[in-house]
Amino acid sequence: MSLQSVGINNFTCPVRIPEKRGGVQQTVATINLLAQMPQDRLESCVSIMTGLLAQFLPDIHSGIFPALLTGVREQLQADEARLEMRFPYFIAKKAPVTGTTSLMEYQCAFTASSETSGEPLLTIVVPVTTLCPCSKEISETGAHNQRAEITLTVRSLALIWLEDLIAMAETCGSSEVYALLKRPDEKYVTERAYAQPMFVEDVARKVAQKAMQHPDIVWFSVGVESFESIHNHSAYAFVDSRDLEQQPVKKIRD
Secondary structure (H helix, E strand, C coil), X not given: CCCCCEEEEEEEEEEEEECCCCCEEEEEEEEEEEEECCCCCCCCCHHHHHHHHHHHCCCCCHHHHHHHHHHHHHHHCCCEEEEEEEEEEEEEEECCCCCCEEEEEEEEEEEXXXXXXXXXXXXXXXXXXXXXXXXXXXXXXXXXXXXXXXXXXXXXXXXXXXXXXXXXXXXXXXXXXXXXXXXXXXXXXXXXXXXXXXXXXXXXXXXXXXXXXXXXXXXXXXXXXXXXXCCXXXXXXXXXXXXXXXXXXXXXXX
């Protein structure tokens, strides 16, 4: 029986991610590294892959992916090598009224292949608030709202900072989410969400519009999941930019 891919999953290691402001953020990544092996190659690949990863520690970041993947492909005589690196990224964020600063965590990932050149695929998971338009319309007082997650994956022509991509996604919900809020901040975000009701479809369309307008993004996908507060299920919407070539995205007002 022939196998399509072999490799290692959930390899955990320290990494350093360049920050837009010029610093370097230390975090912990989980790496999946796979190779498409010829059928006549039967020896284990684990020692070779872990050895190559160890050579780059602790400076494993997207800039070294080409050299790492080339090393895997050449040493294993593989047809292709693929890598996915998932990691939490932290951004200091100020509350909207009091300016109280706290650290927000965002789950991010880089995905790369030895068969492609340029920037790797970049994925971010960004929490936002969504407030239900139906609930607002039919209720005399209040409206139900919930936390939602935007999962945005992009292929770019040039470096896009994580901070910029996260900030772009955060503007597309009913309100942003914060790690720490004082009472004046809670009032602000509650009223802001109430003034901007959105279905998950609206959020997905708005993210897609902004991604389409970005000069360096050549492909993207957007998934939005709303963890419903009054239903025993989540609401979900998804869009792939390849499906939008013949079908323009419906405009959503800012």
